[in-house]
Amino acid sequence: MTAMPQMVSFFNGMGGACAALISVIEYRHLMHNAPGGIAELLANGAETGNLTRLAIMYAGLIIGSISFSGSIIAYGKLEGKISDKVLPGQQFLNIGLFLGIVLLAVLSVMGVLESDNLLYAVGALALAYGVLFVMPIGGADMPVVISLLNSFTGVAAAFGGFLYDNKVMLIGGILVGSAGTLLTIVMCKAMNRSLLNVLIGNFGGGASGAASAASPQGSVKSVNASDAAILMKYAKKVIIVPGYGLAVAQAQHVVHELEGILENEGVEVKYAIHPVAGRMPGHMNVLLAESNVDYDKLVEMEDINPEFNTTDVVLVIGANDVVNPAAKTDPASPIYGMPILEVEYARQCIVMKRSMSAGYAGIDNELFYRDKTSMLFGDAKKMLTELVSELKAMQ
Amino acid sequence: MIDFIASNQEFIYLLILMIFVGIELISHVPSVLHTPLMSGANAIHGVVIIGSIIVMGQAEETLSLIFGFIAVVLGTLNVVGGFVVTDRMLEMFKKRK
Numbered sequence: 001m002t003a004m005p006q007m008v009s010f011f012n013g014m015g016g017a018c019a020a021l022i023s024v025i026e027y028r029h030l031m032h033n034a035p036g037g038i039a040e041l042l043a044n045g046a047e048t049g050n051l052t053r054l055a056i057m058y059a060g061l062i063i064g065s066i067s068f069s070g071s072i073i074a075y076g077k078l079e080g081k082i083s084d085k086v087l088p089g090q091q092f093l094n095i096g097l098f099l100g101i102v103l104l105a106v107l108s109v110m111g112v113l114e115s116d117n118l119l120y121a122v123g124a125l126a127l128a129y130g131v132l133f134v135m136p137i138g139g140a141d142m143p144v145v146i147s148l149l150n151s152f153t154g155v156a157a158a159f160g161g162f163l164y165d166n167k168v169m170l171i172g173g174i175l176v177g178s179a180g181t182l183l184t185i186v187m188c189k190a191m192n193r194s195l196l197n198v199l200i201g202n203f204g205g206g207a208s209g210a211a212s213a214a215s216p217q218g219s220v221k222s223v224n225a226s227d228a229a230i231l232m233k234y235a236k237k238v239i240i241v242p243g244y245g246l247a248v249a250q251a252q253h254v255v256h257e258l259e260g261i262l263e264n265e266g267v268e269v270k271y272a273i274h275p276v277a278g279r280m281p282g283h284m285n286v287l288l289a290e291s292n293v294d295y296d297k298l299v300e301m302e303d304i305n306p307e308f309n310t311t312d313v314v315l316v317i318g319a320n321d322v323v324n325p326a327a328k329t330d331p332a333s334p335i336y337g338m339p340i341l342e343v344e345y346a347r348q349c350i351v352m353k354r355s356m357s358a359g360y361a362g363i364d365n366e367l368f369y370r371d372k373t374s375m376l377f378g379d380a381k382k383m384l385t386e387l388v389s390e391l392k393a394m395q
Numbered sequence: 396m397i398d399f400i401a402s403n404q405e406f407i408y409l410l411i412l413m414i415f416v417g418i419e420l421i422s423h424v425p426s427v428l429h430t431p432l433m434s435g436a437n438a439i440h441g442v443v444i445i446g447s448i449i450v451m452g453q454a455e456e457t458l459s460l461i462f463g464f465i466a467v468v469l470g471t472l473n474v475v476g477g478f479v480v481t482d483r484m485l486e487m488f489k490k491r492k
Contacts (some may be wrong), residue, residue: 151436
């Protein structure tokens with residue numbers, strides 16, 4: 001299940017490439033019928049409709065190519081094969097390159113630059129732009145980028161519909177284009193950031209903001225599984241906060257088992273779902289639904305946040321940035337302003353994590369240094385299994 | 396410009412209506428289902444495959460034919476892969492008895 005987002009991105013790239021190739025072949029087809037090259041093609045372009053055709057082809061080619069190369073980079077990033085890279089002055093390079101691409105296309109359509117091979121050059125530049133566009137964007141923002149590229153491919157498909165007077169392509173393309181754009185905006189809102197901020201903000205790319213933000217001081221308290229098990233057994237109410245670590249460890253079935261045992265002990269158990277926990281919206285819901293967790297126990301962020309101060313134990317499993325109080329308190333933090341699960345109000349907080357390493361945003365989490373927080377180091381599945389066996393032993 | 400709009404009236408109506416349909420669609424789907432929705436949308440824009448079939452059919456030279464073939468293959472991957480991924484995601488949301 002953790003591989004699903006990258007599959008979406010990969011298939012999206014295929015669609016983008018398909019749209020771009022259509023433009024290339026259609027261009028070759030038109031050129032074949034115009035032996036005099038592009039000048040002949042565009043002579044009387046307005047009457048023959050070739051002018052519109054060429055413009056649509058350029059649009060489809062550029063958007064399709066960006067979507068293809070961008071999606072493949074996004075796929076690589078989610079697979080962990082490509083790391084975030086920022087070139088110095090990349091913002092300007094990107095804007096410059098994009099304007100250059102548009103300018104070349106416009107000049108070609110207007111007949112100012114009469115080169116038969118210009119379309120291929122624009123295609124190549126658009127491919128390069130797609131790579132440069134996605135490269136600096138941090139892995140945590142990939143779902144937003146994939147959604148955006150998805151809507152791009154939709155628009156590219158719609159251009160294909162225009163080109164061939166094909167209504168199905170137009171309808172499908174525009175539907176995806178508009179739905180995808182809106183979805184992208186909704187996702188950004190869930191993280192309380194603007195789309196522009198996501199696109200140029202290079203979240204977690206080792207930006208200066210992250211490094212200079214005051215790193216929390218103090219010591220970390222670590223507990224073992226049996227202490228944690230006792231804490232939970234004698235609690236009245238336990239809230240489980242699942243994160244990407246749970247998905248990676250494939251621990252959803254064990255967590256359900258833990259929930260069952262605690263409920264038998266008379267403990268109230270709920271799951272707190274952050275909208276961007278995991279790598280995609282709904283990631284945690286899908287994961288927990290797979291292990292038959294009751295749908296009513298999954299509570300969304302706005303509904304669960306007021307409940308934390310009446311909660312005895314919060315068990316954070318492999319989540320980090322979504323419970324980082326710095327998002328509320330530290331304006332220098334790159335995640336400042338993102339709504340979080342306010343687990344710090346609970347009486348006890350047990351954080352299950354493999355190590356002290358930072359989360360996807362690449363920042364330290366001051367929650368781990370609080371007095372009420374205990375760390376349970378280890379792989380989510382292994383530690384949950386230990387918790388379950390400890391609890392069983394106590395019965 | 397007016398000529399363009401007049402000659403493509405039907406398309407422009409469709410375009411505007413579909414934008415609204417897209418917006419309506421998103422605003423009625425709960426946020427937990429956004430991932431499968433995105434995946435479904437991804438499969439839908441696989442309609443580009445129609446374009447690639449048309450374009451391959453009219454290719455005159457080998458290179459265009461090769462490109463056309465690749466385009467058809469990629470478009471098929473997009474449609475089939477998109478729906479398979481969506482189906483696998485939705486499978487996990489199904490109510491159990």
